[in-house]
Amino acid sequence: MFPEMYSDPQARYSIWMERNPQPLGFLTSLCEHGRVRISTRGPDGTSSAAAARHIGSSADGDPPLLLRDSYEDAAEDVAAHRADCLVVANAYAGINRFYISKKLVLATAFPFMTPPYGVAIRRDAKRPENTFKLATHPAPRHLINDWFTVQQLSNLVVIEASSTSTAAKMVDAGEVCACITTEPARRKHKLAFITQTVRIPILWSVFVSTNHKIFLWST
Structure with missing residues (x-):
């Protein structure tokens, strides 16, 4: 049997969304100035790809999704302006290098249930x-x-x-x-x-370039 922490993750996710109805509201501003390009770790079928598609669905249309071999490669897309956003699971052991970076800055964070x-x-x-x-x-x-x-x-x-x-x-x-x-x-x-499946609520961080135009619009 799975521990109690896995018993009702959907309920906890729903409560969080009720308290934070628009954690991805900044994407609306991005969409007003062109299509949002999102980069994350692939390949297709990973939880990262699913999370990136989730925030893409919050944007207008179907933003281009770049799936890379690593989060570090995806971060380079953002730093080089090939992508607007980097999506990283907070469970990733090396996420500190994105929080503590001269090239990237945290734009928002959101919870997302992994696929089963x-x-x-x-x-x-x-x-x-x-x-x-x-x-x-x-x-x-x-x-x-x-x-x-x-x-x-x-x-x-x-x-x-x-x-x-x-x-x-x-x-x-x-x-x-x-x-x-x-x-x-x-x-x-x-x-x-061949086993029961489980979905896990994970917090995801979204990073943009430190000189991204989203910050210029707010000034």
């Missing part, structure tokens, strides 16, 4: 019983303690992946037997969940 996470295997594969490899991004790795018994954990070999989407790709390619991944990545690679 679960353990997935290929649809034509049997549920693993003996020793098997499982790919996962480091962030949700601790969830395996809730999905597997002590005996199953003793048969588990964890392989680190750069993203939940990459983990799903590794299963699809036959490199590993299972993975912790998101619902969008599961669908993309035609996998099947």
Whole structure:
């Protein structure tokens, strides 16, 4: 069973939104001066991509989305004005380099429920019983303690992946037997969940360039 903290994240998310109805209101100002370009870590199917699309839906139209190999690469898009916004999960261990930066400044933050996470295997594969490899991004790795018994954990070999989407790709390619991944990545690679899924409320930060025109408009 999952801990109490996962029991009703949607309720906590709804309460936050009631108290902060327009955390992304600054996007409206950006839209008045052209399309908003958003950069974040990819590939498609990650929680970061879903969060970026979420704030994109708050803008007018369908803003261009740049999906990079890392948040650092996405930050360079903003610094070089190839993108207007950088979206980063506050759970990211290296987020301090964006808060403490001469090139970037925090514009806003918002909560966003991740897509469902679960353990997935290929649809034509049997549920693993003996020793098997499982790919996962480091962030949700601790969830395996809730999905597997002590005996199953003793048969588990964890392989680190750069993203939940990459983990799903590794299963699809036959490199590993299972993975912790998101619902969008599961669908993309035609996998099947073999555990219950969980959605996690995460705070996301949005950064813009220190000399971005949004600050000039307010002066």
